[in-house]
Amino acid sequence: MSKTETPQKNPRSFVIISAFMLSLLICATSSKKLDRGVKMIYGTKLLDTDIEIFIAALSKTPVYVWSLDPLGVYYQVNSGIIVKYTPDAVRIHNEQDPQITQWYSRESNEFSINF
Template sequence: MQNTIIANIEFFAAALSQKVITAWQEDPAGVYCEVGRGIVEKYTETYVRIRNVDTGKKSHYARETTMFQTL
């Protein structure tokens, strides 16, 4: 079951527990597509930085345009 992460405390809990989360964004047709997956490294009011557990690549996602979910 996936849970949507919205509040700062939810990002804090995901980061602390090293839980893998997914990042989803709308495509031009309005369909949500997964654009990233990994562990929360940092979050602010405007963005979330996720580190991919396989590659180590770090990506930043705007909280305003991205939906985050736990696996």
């Protein structure tokens, strides 16, 4: 390879590394919370921090969106891939119809992943 050529990036290795980073993050956050209990909804791990949401977005991990009904019971609103997030909201590509994207408030919704 000459000095002017740029190395080819392998998108598959990026996905593998991203999934590995997400699994490390889940293990690290879970082990820190074991004595206090892992925060979960119906067997899925809640994404509490910006870094957890960032890694889920980076690795394109499917995310569940949950909301509370008037009786205080969680129900699944949507599922899909995180496209963008801010401190106030998360934008999700719908899992059934990827052309549909919707913003969800981080204050009134919870986000989780299978692990």
